Amino acid sequence: MRSILSILIENEAGALSRVVGLFSQRGYNIESLTVAVTDDPTLSRMTITTHADERKIEQILKQLHKLVDVLKVCELTDGAHIERELMLVKVKATGAKRDEVKRNADIFRGQIVDVTQSVYTVQLSGTTEKLDAFIAALGEATEIVEVVRSGVCGIARGERALRP
Amino acid sequence: MEMLSGAEMVIRSLQDEGVKHIFGYPGGSVLDIYDALFQCSDIEHFLVRHEQAAVHMADGYTRATGKVGCVLVTSGPGATNCITGIATAYMDSIPMVVLSGQVPTGFIGDDAFQETDMIGVSRPVVKHSFLCKKAEDIPVAIKKAFYLAATGRPGPVVVDLPKDVQNPKLKFPYQYPESVQMRSYNPTLSGHKGQIKRAVKALMAAKRPVLYVGGGAINAEASADVIQLAEQCNLPVATTLMGLGAFPGTHKQSLGMLGMHGTYEANMAMHNSDLIFAVGARFDDRVTNAVDKFCPNATIMHIDIDPTSISKIINADIPIVGSVEVVLRQMQEMMTEMDAAKEQEDLAPWWQLIDTWRARECLVYEKSDKVIKPQQVIETLYKVTKGDAIITSDVGQHQMFGALYYPFKKPRQWINSGGLGTMGFGFPAAMGCKVALPDEEVACITGDGSIQMNIQELSTCMQYNIPVKIISLNNRSLGMVKQWQKMFYEGRQSHSYMDSVPDFVKLAEAYHHVGIRVDKPEELEPALEKAFAMKDRLVFLDIAVDPEEHVYPMQIKFGSMQDMFLSKTERT
Ligand SMILES: Cc1ncc(C[n+]2csc(CCOP(=O)(O)OP(=O)(O)O)c2C)c(N)n1
Ligand SMILES: [Mg+2]
Numbered sequence: 016m017r018s019i020l021s022i023l024i025e026n027e028a029g030a031l032s033r034v035v036g037l038f039s040q041r042g043y044n045i046e047s048l049t050v051a052v053t054d055d056p057t058l059s060r061m062t063i064t065t066h067a068d069e070r071k072i073e074q075i076l077k078q079l080h081k082l083v084d085v086l087k088v089c090e091l092t093d094g095a096h097i098e099r100e101l102m103l104v105k106v107k108a109t110g111a112k113r114d115e116v117k118r119n120a121d122i123f124r125g126q127i128v129d130v131t132q133s134v135y136t137v138q139l140s141g142t143t144e145k146l147d148a149f150i151a152a153l154g155e156a157t158e159i160v161e162v163v164r165s166g167v168c169g170i171a172r173g174e175r176a177l178r179p
Numbered sequence: 180m181e182m183l184s185g186a187e188m189v190i191r192s193l194q195d196e197g198v199k200h201i202f203g204y205p206g207g208s209v210l211d212i213y214d215a216l217f218q219c220s221d222i223e224h225f226l227v228r229h230e231q232a233a234v235h236m237a238d239g240y241t242r243a244t245g246k247v248g249c250v251l252v253t254s255g256p257g258a259t260n261c262i263t264g265i266a267t268a269y270m271d272s273i274p275m276v277v278l279s280g281q282v283p284t285g286f287i288g289d290d291a292f293q294e295t296d297m298i299g300v301s302r303p304v305v306k307h308s309f310l311c312k313k314a315e316d317i318p319v320a321i322k323k324a325f326y327l328a329a330t331g332r333p334g335p336v337v338v339d340l341p342k343d344v345q346n347p348k349l350k351f352p353y354q355y356p357e358s359v360q361m362r363s364y365n366p367t368l369s370g371h372k373g374q375i376k377r378a379v380k381a382l383m384a385a386k387r388p389v390l391y392v393g394g395g396a397i398n399a400e401a402s403a404d405v406i407q408l409a410e411q412c413n414l415p416v417a418t419t420l421m422g423l424g425a426f427p428g429t430h431k432q433s434l435g436m437l438g439m440h441g442t443y444e445a446n447m448a449m450h451n452s453d454l455i456f457a458v459g460a461r462f463d464d465r466v467t468n469a470v471d472k473f474c475p476n477a478t479i480m481h482i483d484i485d486p487t488s489i490s491k492i493i494n495a496d497i498p499i500v501g502s503v504e505v506v507l508r509q510m511q512e513m514m515t516e517m518d519a520a521k522e523q524e525d526l527a528p529w530w531q532l533i534d535t536w537r538a539r540e541c542l543v544y545e546k547s548d549k550v551i552k553p554q555q556v557i558e559t560l561y562k563v564t565k566g567d568a569i570i571t572s573d574v575g576q577h578q579m580f581g582a583l584y585y586p587f588k589k590p591r592q593w594i595n596s597g598g599l600g601t602m603g604f605g606f607p608a609a610m611g612c613k614v615a616l617p618d619e620e621v622a623c624i625t626g627d628g629s630i631q632m633n634i635q636e637l638s639t640c641m642q643y644n645i646p647v648k649i650i651s652l653n654n655r656s657l658g659m660v661k662q663w664q665k666m667f668y669e670g671r672q673s674h675s676y677m678d679s680v681p682d683f684v685k686l687a688e689a690y691h692h693v694g695i696r697v698d699k700p701e702e703l704e705p706a707l708e709k710a711f712a713m714k715d716r717l718v719f720l721d722i723a724v725d726p727e728e729h730v731y732p733m734q735i736k737f738g739s740m741q742d743m744f745l746s747k748t749e750r751t
Pocket of ligand 2: 652655656658
């Protein structure tokens, strides 16, 4: 089962390594991890996506909560939520491929954010599946030079919020 | 406000925290702290001969008293030498504060001389850690370290102190905080009322209950509450290796230790139980045997202060997060409120069944008048010390004999490395106990292998006159390893034989201690009497025991709790 975990953590040196260390030490897998400071500069917010059965997720949540630096933990995939990932893709864009890439970017509502004679760099945000689909489509249309993805960040829908 | 240097702040913070004893070893990056310590007369420092021993000493000190032990070491090798000790404390949830020196902040990351990333190296084996980058941070970091170490599920905390932060020339205003609060740290102490009600109901309804008591009951000082509940409800009590003493081993309701080398009656009772009430225990693999065969008919009720311990290995039907002591009191109140009481007669059939298991007398061993049996050493030790000594142990067969043949009367009387199983723990831990409680008899049960892992501490004992008794069960081998090789490797004794054990008597004498060699069964009791009569001397008893003896009972791997070897020829 794929789960997205949201973590509110003290914005202090070493806090991130405690979270990452916990995952490797206990053999939990991390599919993606994003972290940045929040509106409150003393707090960071992390989003981790992982694969595990329900019982393991329960244990991961408890272990995270046990870390002294962690204030709050929740499983976003428990309820309605919004998830987004940002991707930048650099592709070969020469000849007919230039149009083809542009068309694909439009269909996926991506933006071409950098242009040279031979390459386009496309920016796209969305769910992980959407990004996967875009990479597949681009792969048909042209040659991909490089891909960089931010990893998932997410937030609950409605009133539900992760506050200190 | 008073102006102090970073180094002075470290020592003053310890004083303000009430620290009376500290265990350590100096070096380049803590010289300023040692200089401040030199000028402080309230804190007694014990210079060990290896930093690992300093940590075990602090650990023994803590286990014997509940007071948080404190260690001071230098950076690099001083810090890394502590890791085994810290990991030992971590696995057994022992509170401790380790102060380590660090290279100056400007050198961190440059592979400077004696630089180790102590925060990184210790991370998996500490409850938390602090790197003080400014002198002004020191008092709060130390206050938090002691607070975190001792509250919630206890554990070791590291405070890393770069050398420039200690600078004796730079003075800063000093104030030790009265208390600290951390918004991200709020351990749950009292249990959920609804769960407590369910627990009481389940306990009242149970026909074959077992109280399964672990080290958490000792950490929480809940021994009296455990005894009260057990007596009120006439419950059989099985104790883990870490829980020994939380319920008196001499009590008629005690089934003794459970688990891999647990008693026949404890393991049988567990397997056939309809309600297992785990109190500060964590369903360790050395207890459960095969998890899928674990206690098939039992409802599992589990109190633990650490939510991660609950339903980690065995799913709890009635989980209660909270301090053992608080939750047991809440249960008492709930029983009064619900007017619930368990008739003593209620469990008569269960006790009859248990008595048939007890009748098997699983701890009876073959006596000899030619060779000393290791079990006999422990029984005689019990007799000579009237069951009152604080016993520490190393790791191996001797440890299991100690756990099985010395019925502990009270908590903090049995001190051993349960979770990590650290050979070399017993002797320095005994030293820490003796420093904490000089009027108590302290004996370390050890083996010819384990004692050599920290034997250099004979020198520390000479320097500070720490008169512990070393009871070495010398079987000329790594007995526990050999036992496994005999049982599971067709007797191939790969590197478990100690070809050259030193003359321990001479070794003890070299450090101006007393050494006594015991070879014959009839010499055993007089030798022990003699050793304990020498109150102010360290006595090393080198006791030649039967090298062929195995520890039984022993659970059969991949089986349930009731599958056990009972001797070399019998099994369940
Ligand atoms: C530091 C460490 N290394 C290795 C082991 C594995 N080990 C467990 S028991 C044992 C043998 C202990 O020998 P001894 O101290 O003589 O005790 P005995 O079993 O003979 O009573 C060994 C090597 C351990 N527990 N700790
Ligand atoms: Mg041995």
